[in-house]
Amino acid sequence: MTFANVGSLGTKPGQRDAVVAILLRPKPELRDAGCLLFEVGINEESPDTVFVCELWESAEAHQGSLQLEGARAAIAEAMPLLSGEMGGTRFTVLGSPIRDA
Template sequence: MTYVNTGSFVTQPGRRDDVVAILTRHSPQLAASGCRSYEVGVDDAQPDTVFVAEIWDSAEAHEQSLHLESTREAIAEAMPLLTGEMTQQHFTSVGSPLRD
């Protein structure tokens, strides 16, 4: 089983691409921390929103990643570009038809 965290962030008008650039920087530390997938997305119908879907080895691995220096730096850089409006959902994955 894996831990899945999904959410969205509303950016200041016109700052979506700046937030995307921060969130998509190469980060080998995330993989080393137990992150299996970290996908950043956009929807042109919501031009100031960034979506994120993460898959982790465990909820604990996700929590520990928030203490990485690279994660803290990215959060500090992105925060002024956000409105504070965000969503978050998390769950334990019980399976997938894509793997045994």
């Protein structure tokens, strides 16, 4: 079943756009690792927060992606820009009314 990881990353003041830029760099290896969707967004009401929505073929695929060189490099680059405030949830997707019809 599809695995979803939806979360938020708190950034240090003024660092949101830098974190967004890191997350939006092309990473085609994620698709090969089982990533079905990786969306990055912002909300002007939360100027120091980045939102991420990921869909993966499985929880194992998501976990394995964290070992990819590109993912590890992006995480290492972003970490000093983060405040440590993180939120979100993970869940198994049961279906969708707009796909697999």
